Amino acid sequence: MDVHRHFQMELEELKELLLQMAALVEKAISNAVQALVARDSKLAKKTLNGEDRINKMEITIDDMCLKLLALKQPMAADLRFITSAMKIITDLERIGDQAVNIAERAILLNEEPQLKPYIDIPRMAEIAQSMVKDVMDAFVNRDSKVARSVCARDDLVDKLNDQVFRELLTYMIADPKTITRAVHLVIVCRCLERIADHATNLAEDVIFMVDALVIKHHADNKGKKR
Amino acid sequence: MDVHRHFQMELEELKELLLQMAALVEKAISNAVQALVARDSKLAKKTLNGEDRINKMEITIDDMCLKLLALKQPMAADLRFITSAMKIITDLERIGDQAVNIAERAILLNEEPQLKPYIDIPRMAEIAQSMVKDVMDAFVNRDSKVARSVCARDDLVDKLNDQVFRELLTYMIADPKTITRAVHLVIVCRCLERIADHATNLAEDVIFMVDALVIKHHADNKGKKR
Numbered sequence: 001m002d003v004h005r006h007f008q009m010e011l012e013e014l015k016e017l018l019l020q021m022a023a024l025v026e027k028a029i030s031n032a033v034q035a036l037v038a039r040d041s042k043l044a045k046k047t048l049n050g051e052d053r054i055n056k057m058e059i060t061i062d063d064m065c066l067k068l069l070a071l072k073q074p075m076a077a078d079l080r081f082i083t084s085a086m087k088i089i090t091d092l093e094r095i096g097d098q099a100v101n102i103a104e105r106a107i108l109l110n111e112e113p114q115l116k117p118y119i120d121i122p123r124m125a126e127i128a129q130s131m132v133k134d135v136m137d138a139f140v141n142r143d144s145k146v147a148r149s150v151c152a153r154d155d156l157v158d159k160l161n162d163q164v165f166r167e168l169l170t171y172m173i174a175d176p177k178t179i180t181r182a183v184h185l186v187i188v189c190r191c192l193e194r195i196a197d198h199a200t201n202l203a204e205d206v207i208f209m210v211d212a213l214v215i216k217h218h219a220d221n222k223g224k225k226r
Numbered sequence: 227m228d229v230h231r232h233f234q235m236e237l238e239e240l241k242e243l244l245l246q247m248a249a250l251v252e253k254a255i256s257n258a259v260q261a262l263v264a265r266d267s268k269l270a271k272k273t274l275n276g277e278d279r280i281n282k283m284e285i286t287i288d289d290m291c292l293k294l295l296a297l298k299q300p301m302a303a304d305l306r307f308i309t310s311a312m313k314i315i316t317d318l319e320r321i322g323d324q325a326v327n328i329a330e331r332a333i334l335l336n337e338e339p340q341l342k343p344y345i346d347i348p349r350m351a352e353i354a355q356s357m358v359k360d361v362m363d364a365f366v367n368r369d370s371k372v373a374r375s376v377c378a379r380d381d382l383v384d385k386l387n388d389q390v391f392r393e394l395l396t397y398m399i400a401d402p403k404t405i406t407r408a409v410h411l412v413i414v415c416r417c418l419e420r421i422a423d424h425a426t427n428l429a430e431d432v433i434f435m436v437d438a439l440v441i442k443h444h445a446d447n448k449g450k451k452r
Contacts, residue, residue: 066305073299079292086309087316094427169398169405176399183391190416201320 007072011081014064015140018085021057022136024050025092026129028099029195033125036106036188037118044110047103054096058089081142084209088139091198095132098191098198105184105191115171115181124160124192127153131199135206144210150203157196161189233298237307240290241366244311247283248362250276251318252355254325255421259351262332262414263344270336273329280322284315307368310435314365317424321358324417324424331410331417341397341407350386350418353379357425361432370436376429383422387415 028047035044065086068074074082109115131150138146168182254273261270291312294300300308335341357376364372394408 066309069295069309070299070301070305073296075296079296083292083295083309083312087313090313090316090427165409169409172395173399173402173405179395179399183395201316 007068007074007078010064010068010072011078014061014068014082014085017057017061017064018088019136019140021054021061021089021092022132024054024057025096025099026132028054028096029102029125029129029132032099032102032106033122033192035103036109037122039110039114041107041110044103044106048100051096051100054093058093061089062086080209084139084205087205088136088202091202092132095195095198098195101191102188105188109181109184112181115178115185116167120160120164120167121185121188121192124157124164124189124196127157127160128192128195128199131157131196131203135199135202138203139206139209142206142210144207147203147206147210151200151207154196154200157193161193164189233294233300233304236290236294236298237304240287240294240308240311243283243287243290244314245362245366247280247287247315247318248358250280250283251322251325252358254280254322255328255351255355255358258325258328258332259348259418261329262335263348265336265340267333267336270329270332274326277322277326280319284319287315288312306435310365310431313431314362314428317428318358321421321424324421327417328414331414335407335410338407341404341411342393346386346390346393347411347414347418350383350390350415350422353383353386354418354421354425357383357422357429361425361428364429365432365435368432368436370433373429373432373436377426377433380422380426383419387419390415 028050031043031047031050035041035047065082068082069079131153134146135150138144138150165186168185171178172182254276257269257273257276261267261273291308294308295305357379360372361376364370364376391412394412397404398408
């Protein structure tokens with residue numbers, strides 16, 4: 001097999017590992033929120049236990065990228081793909097940490113009567129999870145259009161977060177006994193908001209990689225040639 | 227001049243640029259918080275205007291790293307140094323974004339009577355800023371001991387954040403008219419907490435780079451050989 005073809009196969013393997021890591025992270029988000037909504041602390045503990053596997057994948061992929069850089073001396077688009085992959089796994093690992101934070105709060109909340117029906121929180125989680133999924137697809141397919149659609153969804157998560165925060169404030173003001181539970185829920189929302197932020201950062205990296213455009217510093221999304 | 231010596235000079239230049247970018251980010255944090263404490267909205271606007279320069283430095287350094295990877299084919303420690311630099315500038319840029327968020331809240335808060343004396347917030351800011359400074363020194367000097375001291379300070383910021391949050395809740399509960407201002411302050415604290423989180427992430431990268439130890443997934447900080 002020629003060297004070039006071998007390198008392309010290694011890049012395919014890298015993509016495969018990235019998608020596997022992302023799938024674990026997506027599952028961690030949905031399990032953590034499901035643990036809250038279904039009041040299922042066993043599922044929450046499963047999320048906590050799953051963190052180790054995500055962390056190990058980060059190390060495996062990071063190693064693989066370093067080896068590709070050192071031994072294959074990739075140029076141009078491949079070089080950018082590999083350095084982007086190294087940034088992406090950092091974000092994925094941090095998203096995994098946020099899922100763990102949610103699972104921890106779910107365990108605490110499941111020990112008390114439910115403060116309110118959870119409607120906006122699963123909605124936020126669903127959007128955040130879809131952002132992670134889509135941004136990874138955008139990355140491996142080098143599709144900046146999909147990446148742009150991910151950025152657009154961040155606002156929606158922020159709005160839902162504000163809405164839940166205001167609602168929780170009214171609970172706290174009406175009855176100070178609800179404060180502990182409300183604060184746990186504020187933190188769950190904050191975690192989901194951070195997941196959406198990470199997905200947005202990833203989307204910006206993908207757009208940067210694909211278009212060599214610097215939209216990230218231009219909130220108007222019009223972009224600017226480097 | 228021989229090739230090796232030239233490469234070492236380029237690495238020195240990279241370090242210099244990283245420290246310059248970090249200095250801009252540190253200044254943005256201190257200006258944003260000073261704008262709040264001294265009720266100086268002009269200073270807040272200066273912080274907003276400074277963001278562009280930080281963003282441009284990120285692009286310059288990112289470009290430089292890619293060129294070093296592509297043209298110099300660095301190995302081992304230098305390779306890891308350059309890929310770490312690429313991750314670090316992403317965090318620095320996000321820290322800069324948090325400083326902008328603080329400055330925006332300061333402008334809003336300065337339009338209303340001051341809710342409470344600011345004591346813990348400048349303290350949090352001081353710690354967060356020292357974390358950014360020290361982690362960058364740790365990076366350029368490849369000093370994992372200093373990086374570990376940065377990780378240790380994260381808890382202190384989290385504790386101050388919890389403390390301020392609880393205090394602000396008592397204001398909100400006692401007088402719903404304070405809610406808007408209190409929420410702005412909650413968000414300022416959250417920004418400072420995120421800055422400390424970014425600095426901690428950076429410190430973990432530095433420790434990883436220097437010791438090839440994976441402490442980041444071992445909260446006990448004992449580390450584990452790869």
